Amino acid sequence: MSKVEFNKETGPREVFCGLTSIVWLHRRMPDAFFLVVGSRTCAHLIQSAAGVMIFAEPRFGTAILEEKDLAGLADAHEELDRVVNDLIARRPEIKTLFLVGSCPSEVIKLDLATVAEKLNKRFLGQVRFVNYSGSGIETTFTQGEDGALKALIPLMESSNEEKLLLVGTLANNVEDRFKKIFRNLGISNIESFPPRQSTELPKIGKNTKVLLTQPYLSDTVRDLKHRGCEIISAPFPLGIEGSTEWFLAAAKAFKISELKVHEIISPLINRAKLALKSHKEILKGKRLFLLPESQLEISLARFLHNECEMDLIEVGTPYLNKDLMKEEINLLPDNTKIVEGQHVEKQLDRVRESNPDLVVCGMGLANPLEAEGISTKWSIEMVFSPIHGIDQAADLAGLFSKPLRRNQILTSKTLVTH
Amino acid sequence: MELTLWTYEGPPHVGAMRIASSMKDVHYVLHAPQGDTYADLLFTMIERRGQRPPVTYTTFQARDLGGDTAELVKKNIKEAVERFKPKTLLVGESCTAELIQDQPGALAKGMGYDMPIVNLELPAYSKKENWGASETFYQLIRTLLKDKVSSSEKINPLRWKELGRRPKVNILGPSLLGFRCRDDVIEIQRILSEQGIDTNVVAPLGASPNDIKRLIDAEVNICLYQEIAETSCEWLKRNFGMEYTNTIPIGIKNTIEFINEVHKKLDLPLTNKKELENKSKLPWYSKSVDSNYLTGKRVFIFGDGTHAIAAAKIAKEELGFEVVGLGTYSREMARQVRATAKDLNVEALITNNYLEVEDAMKKAAPELVLGTQMERHSAKRLGIPCSVISTPMHVQDVPARYSPQMGWEGANVIFDDWVHPLMMGLEEHLIDMFKHDFEFIDGHQSHLGHTATNTKDFLNSDEKKEKNSKEGIIWTESGRAELTKVPFFVRGKVKTNTEKYAILRGIPEISDETLYDAKAYFS
Ligand code: SF4
Ligand code: SF4
Numbered sequence: 001m002s003k004v005e006f007n008k009e010t011g012p013r014e015v016f017c018g019l020t021s022i023v024w025l026h027r028r029m030p031d032a033f034f035l036v037v038g039s040r041t042c043a044h045l046i047q048s049a050a051g052v053m054i055f056a057e058p059r060f061g062t063a064i065l066e067e068k069d070l071a072g073l074a075d076a077h078e079e080l081d082r083v084v085n086d087l088i089a090r091r092p093e094i095k096t097l098f099l100v101g102s103c104p105s106e107v108i109k110l111d112l113a114t115v116a117e118k119l120n121k122r123f124l125g126q127v128r129f130v131n132y133s134g135s136g137i138e139t140t141f142t143q144g145e146d147g148a149l150k151a152l153i154p155l156m157e158s159s160n161e162e163k164l165l166l167v168g169t170l171a172n173n174v175e176d177r178f179k180k181i182f183r184n185l186g187i188s189n190i191e192s193f194p195p196r197q198s199t200e201l202p203k204i205g206k207n208t209k210v211l212l213t214q215p216y217l218s219d220t221v222r223d224l225k226h227r228g229c230e231i232i233s234a235p236f237p238l239g240i241e242g243s244t245e246w247f248l249a250a251a252k253a254f255k256i257s258e259l260k261v262h263e264i265i266s267p268l269i270n271r272a273k274l275a276l277k278s279h280k281e282i283l284k285g286k287r288l289f290l291l292p293e294s295q296l297e298i299s300l301a302r303f304l305h306n307e308c309e310m311d312l313i314e315v316g317t318p319y320l321n322k323d324l325m326k327e328e329i330n331l332l333p334d335n336t337k338i339v340e341g342q343h344v345e346k347q348l349d350r351v352r353e354s355n356p357d358l359v360v361c362g363m364g365l366a367n368p369l370e371a372e373g374i375s376t377k378w379s380i381e382m383v384f385s386p387i388h389g390i391d392q393a394a395d396l397a398g399l400f401s402k403p404l405r406r407n408q409i410l411t412s413k414t415l416v417t418h
Numbered sequence: 419m420e421l422t423l424w425t426y427e428g429p430p431h432v433g434a435m436r437i438a439s440s441m442k443d444v445h446y447v448l449h450a451p452q453g454d455t456y457a458d459l460l461f462t463m464i465e466r467r468g469q470r471p472p473v474t475y476t477t478f479q480a481r482d483l484g485g486d487t488a489e490l491v492k493k494n495i496k497e498a499v500e501r502f503k504p505k506t507l508l509v510g511e512s513c514t515a516e517l518i519q520d521q522p523g524a525l526a527k528g529m530g531y532d533m534p535i536v537n538l539e540l541p542a543y544s545k546k547e548n549w550g551a552s553e554t555f556y557q558l559i560r561t562l563l564k565d566k567v568s569s570s571e572k573i574n575p576l577r578w579k580e581l582g583r584r585p586k587v588n589i590l591g592p593s594l595l596g597f598r599c600r601d602d603v604i605e606i607q608r609i610l611s612e613q614g615i616d617t618n619v620v621a622p623l624g625a626s627p628n629d630i631k632r633l634i635d636a637e638v639n640i641c642l643y644q645e646i647a648e649t650s651c652e653w654l655k656r657n658f659g660m661e662y663t664n665t666i667p668i669g670i671k672n673t674i675e676f677i678n679e680v681h682k683k684l685d686l687p688l689t690n691k692k693e694l695e696n697k698s699k700l701p702w703y704s705k706s707v708d709s710n711y712l713t714g715k716r717v718f719i720f721g722d723g724t725h726a727i728a729a730a731k732i733a734k735e736e737l738g739f740e741v742v743g744l745g746t747y748s749r750e751m752a753r754q755v756r757a758t759a760k761d762l763n764v765e766a767l768i769t770n771n772y773l774e775v776e777d778a779m780k781k782a783a784p785e786l787v788l789g790t791q792m793e794r795h796s797a798k799r800l801g802i803p804c805s806v807i808s809t810p811m812h813v814q815d816v817p818a819r820y821s822p823q824m825g826w827e828g829a830n831v832i833f834d835d836w837v838h839p840l841m842m843g844l845e846e847h848l849i850d851m852f853k854h855d856f857e858f859i860d861g862h863q864s865h866l867g868h869t870a871t872n873t874k875d876f877l878n879s880d881e882k883k884e885k886n887s888k889e890g891i892i893w894t895e896s897g898r899a900e901l902t903k904v905p906f907f908v909r910g911k912v913k914t915n916t917e918k919y920a921i922l923r924g925i926p927e928i929s930d931e932t933l934y935d936a937k938a939y940f941s
Contacts, residue, residue: 012494013477017453039513039542044428045456048464061423067543069419070517079419086421103451103514106480136453137480137514345501364458364470371468 004329004336006320011343014362015293015318016049016380017136018144019102023050024383025148025194026059028169031095032198034060035087036134037080037112038102049363049380059094061087065104076108080115094127096198098148101133128155128198140318142216142295142383145169149194149220152201153227156193159203163189164250165229167221168214171386172196178237178389181247184264187254204229209253211246213237213388215328216295218321235327236388238296239303240272243390245327268390275394276307279401283308286357286404289350292316292342293362293379300360300382302331308397312336313354316347358404375403424772424792426747426810430540430550431512432457437554437646438508439471440593440622444558445504447495449487449522450512452477464813465594474498476515476522483518491522495529506562506627507531508554510538534627536561548645548722548748551593555622556649562630563657572659575637575683585684586618586636590650590662591643593622595811597725599643601822606642606667609825613677614686622646634658638683642666642824644724645748667824668728669736669832670700700829704737715840718743718784720767720775720793721808723751725823727758729788729807732832734762743767743782745775747790772796786840791815803839891920892927900930915940 019042022034036042043062050058063083069076080099088094097119099112112131119129132147133139139147149167164187166178179190191202202208206228212221215236225231234249235242244265251261288310290297297317304310312333320340322329329338339347344365351359351374359369359376366376377400387396431448438446439461448454455475461467476494478487499507509526523537536557540550578585589606592599600623607617618636619629633639633654639662641651651662661683667676674694681688695701703709717739719729726746733739744759745767746752752768759766767778776796779787787797787804791812797804806815807823821835822828893901897916904912912933919936920928 011497012475013452014455014458014475015452016456017451019453020456040425040427040429040546041431041454041513041542043422043425044432045453047424048456048460058423061421064420064422065543066419067541070543076419083419083421103453104517107483107514107517135480136451137478137483140452345497362455362459363463364455365462367462367466367468368470 003334004332004338007337007339009339009341009343009346011341011346013140013292013318013342014344014364015342016141016362017045017103018134018139018141018147019046019100019136020049020141020380021134021144021148021383022046022060022100024169025145028194028196029096029198030059030196031093032059032098033087033091033094033096034098034100035084036060036062036100036102037105037110038062038065038100039104040064042102042104057091065108070108076110077115080110081119084119088123088127096128096130098151099129099131100144100148101131101135103135103137106133106135106137130155140295141293141379142214145214146217146219149217150223152194152198153204153220153223156201156227157203158205158227160205160207161189161203162207163191163202163209164254165202165204165208165210165224166190166192167210167212167224168217169194170213170388174386174388174392177391181264181268182250185247185251185254185256185260187250187256206230209250211250212324214296215299215321215324218324221324233327235302235331236296236299238299238387238396239307239393240269240276240390241306241331242299242303242328243388243393244269245331249327265390272390272393276397279394279397280308282401282404283310283397285309285311287311287313287354288400289313289354289356289359290315291344291347291351291359291361291365291379292318292339293360294382295319296379296382297360298325298328298332298338301336302328303393303396304400305333305336306331307393308400310358310400313356314339314347314350316340316342318342358400360400375407377403420770422770426770426772426790426792427547428457428460428810429513429542430545430547430553431510431538431542432460433547433550433552434508434510434538434540434554435461435471435473436547436551436593436595437558437622438473439467440624442624442626443505444472444508444627445498445502445506446471446473446508446510447476447491447498447522447526448473448510448512449476449478449491449515449520451479451514454512454514460595460811464811465816466813467594472502472504474502478515487518488520488525491520491525492529495522495526499531499533505533506558507533507535508538508558509535510540511542513542516542534561549750551646552649552750555590555593555646556653558622558627559630559633559650560653562627563633566631566634567657570634570658573634573637574659575661576685578637578684584614584616585638585686586616587638587640587680587684588618588633588636589620589640589642591641591645591647592620593643593646595809596623596643596646597722597807597809597811597815598821598823598828599623601820602642602824602828604820605822605825605827606640609667609673609677610640610680613681613689615680615684634660636660638662638680640680644754645722645750666724666728668725668828669732670695670698670826670829671735672728672731673698673825673829698826698829700736700833703833709737709837712837712840713738715739715786716742716782716784717786717788718779718782718793719807720745720747720779720787720789722746723748723755725808727751727754728823730758730762732829733788733836736829737833737836739786742784743778745769745778776800786836788836805836805839891917891925894927894929896930897928897933900933912937 116129116131130151132151134144182190208229210229210231232249232253234246237243237246301315314337316339369376438444461471509523526535592603639651641647641662654660663679665676665679667673717733723746741762746755756766772792788807790808794804821831916933916936
């Protein structure tokens with residue numbers, strides 16, 4: 001492990017809770033519905049995180065707990081039953097219904113597992129019920145996906161077929177690209193988890209080789225291991241370097257020669273390097289501060305330093321799974337300062353002191369930092385945009401060069417602010 | 419338990435945040451889990467503010483629950499006070515904290531600070547955002563003015579005369595995340611000032627705790643947003659005898675009535691009505707021959723109470739529309755909305771469920787929808803033009819230009835905003851006169867684009883279904899040929915109407931004659 005500096009911080013945090021992951025999960029699995037059992041706050045959160053309202057009939061909703069539900073838990077179960085009935089009557093196309101726990105439902109100890117079990121019996125053959133928690137007292141932002149995937153694992157049948165399983169939500173086009181490259185490498189049996197339809201869950205077993213596409217899936221990985229899957233240790237497929245290492249790790253697990261990998265991906269690499277060039281010119285030597293939010297921070301820092309030559313001031317992460325991040329941390333430059341957890345005020349003090357050129361942060365903090373003259377990039381954009389793979393390296397860099405370019409255009413020629 | 423897909427209002431503590439963020443020198447310590455910090459983006463992204471809301475969240479986690487969350491609250495209060503040095507501290511909890519009952523307000527009061535501390539108890543499981551805002555504003559005023567209640571005499575609205583100065587009023591209710599509040603305040607202050615009336619304090623928007631203490635220096639309160647200010651106005655009336663206004667100055671008639679109401683309360687001479695009317699272009703634009711096409715346009719209105727009621731009145735009396743639906747999500751204002759609806763002979767729709775609103779909209783078949791962003795989306799799906807008149811806030815509703823809803827300029831803005839989604843009169847007239855021009859017949863595109871596609875596609879797609887319409891009605895050659903001659907932008911409507919007519923009359927085949935019969939029938 002390289003000599004990175006680990007720090008922990010506690011205090012007021014400024015991160016989304018795990019409910020937010022519904023916003024991309026429901027797009028991935030259009031036959032699923034996510035029903036949050038929570039409060040008006042929870043409903044408002046997903047609404048605000050998803051823009052005011054983009055979807056006419058969204059595939060997520062909230063069963064809002066009311067005073068009477070809090071008084072008697074038995075009633076809350078009945079009420080939930082009623083809501084689910086209504087929902088399924090209204091949306092007969094739903095195949096999987098996720099009951100998503102929230103802070104209030106956890107605090108009052110609403111037992112969603114039992115509810116799901118009962119409903120599964122009642123709707124047998126029609127709708128499957130799965131439950132997990134996206135609560136803010138247990139999970140941050142992307143961890144919600146971890147919970148949702150973990151909840152699906154028991155539904156996955158066993159199979160000893162040899163296969164490569166890509167784990168973590170990907171954009172469809174990225175997924176297609178990856179599959180094509182793996183096929184060219186000679187790996188033909190490839191599946192994704194989560195799949196594009198909630199009902200098409202891959203089968204898993206001791207010959208399943210798991211390659212993670214997202215770094216925030218600790219619990220999912222643990223359960224996949226319990227099912228006998230082999231986890232391929234690799235950095236994450238962000239940027240040329242990360243993706244190359246990722247392909248190499250997979251190839252190794254499938255006993256494919258390194259040479260073959262290089263043969264297949266080097267044209268892609270050359271093309272990507274060309275595309276990266278203009279972004280690198282802007283990013284080179286610029287100082288980057290990453291506030292904790294998406295769990296992608298460490299991989300992003302690695303990419304932006306190693307391939308775009310940015311200087312890292314601080315790399316925040318809401319929590320750190322050193323095991324999963326091992327390969328990434330190894331690629332970081334010496335003396336990188338990683339800060340796990342958050343004290344948002346102190347962190348912002350450090351931002352101001354260090355006067356970075358670019359800050360990666362949550363949506364709540366972006367405009368205030370811009371108003372102080374600091375360029376920003378929203379973390380949430382990273383989980384919504386196709387950024388994985390060699391082909392997307394330049395697009396990924398573009399997400400960071402754009403605010404800097406914009407800043408240049410506006411301050412040098414046109415606008416004078418404050 | 420209530421199932422919601424989209425909601426019109428956030429939880430009550432978001433209402434409290436609106437008050438805190440609107441003001442200066444106030445800080446709000448909110449006992450809440452980390453995910454609740456999303457609320458910051460309402461202000462920094464949607465309202466595009468360059469400052470973070472003055473809120474410290476305790477962001478407790480599950481592992482804190484076993485331990486001492488009360489200590490966590492105190493630690494955060496201490497840090498917030500030291501860092502932000504507020505003049506008044508608001509302390510409250512979000513839905514989750516309410517369940518663990520730490521009573522942060524009481525904890526704060528026990529910490530020995532000498533600044534006023536407002537303990538906010540906002541029941542998250544029964545109340546919503548506007549109520550939370552109203553309650554917070556009221557509690558803040560009460561806390562800051564309670565020492566003065568007993569010593570003060572009732573405020574005489576005419577005392578400005580004795581004091582030998584211009585009369586002073588407070589403008590109460592405008593807040594962040596309120597619909598166009600920023601500009602409304604400017605407009606109303608300008609109008610009052612023209613009438614010789616000074617603004618003492620605007621609150622909560624831009625006010626500090628010191629300003630709140632000065633509220634009683636004014637003679638009258640202007641209750642600009644009833645959702646937020648009415649409780650406070652009522653309290654100020656009860657305790658200090660301060661009169662407050664009831665009319666919301668949206669639209670010409672209401673603006674005039676508002677000015678009259680203020681004048682009456684302050685015993686100022688009334689201004690000439692005609693002269694006032696000329697201050698806005700709405701009356702003339704509405705009367706101009708171009709606006710003839712607005713006559714009896716069917717409009718469906720849904721929004722917060724204040725804006726929905728105002729919109730109904732303007733629609734009917736100032737633009738000559740026919741109101742075919744009126745509703746609100748503000749349960750607190752249900753009574754007033756019902757009364758307005760009754761005057762208009764429609765049934766008021768009081769609901770939180772945007773799908774119910776969509777159904778009602780579909781049934782009412784309006785030509786224009788005045789609603790919130792939710793209705794804009796529903797209307798888009800139904801192919802009906804829509805203008806947004808109310809919160810919940812969208813980044814689009816925070817325009818860069820000056821665009822109030824109130825007063826004279828507000829009326830101008832409303833005329834433009836409501837009428838532009840419709841086809842303009844001059845345009846509609848011209849198109850009507852030239853509708854037989856080849857431009858509007860198949861194979862040619864007008865600048866309007868191909869909204870209703872051309873007849874060929876239109877009928878071809880039907881041909882696949884054996885030349886039948888959905889209801890099993892057949893279009894004959896002559897019928898189809900005639901339909902081709904109808905300008906494409908009304909073709910869809912003509913087609914549906916004709917089919918509707920055919921069904922009504924039990925006519926199995928539509929010929930050119932059927933089309934004309936239908937036209938006569940529906941005209
Ligand atoms: S679809 Fe339009 S109105 Fe809806 S959230 Fe997006 S930009 Fe806003
Ligand atoms: S933090 Fe908890 S209460 Fe808040 S939105 Fe997330 S799950 Fe709901």
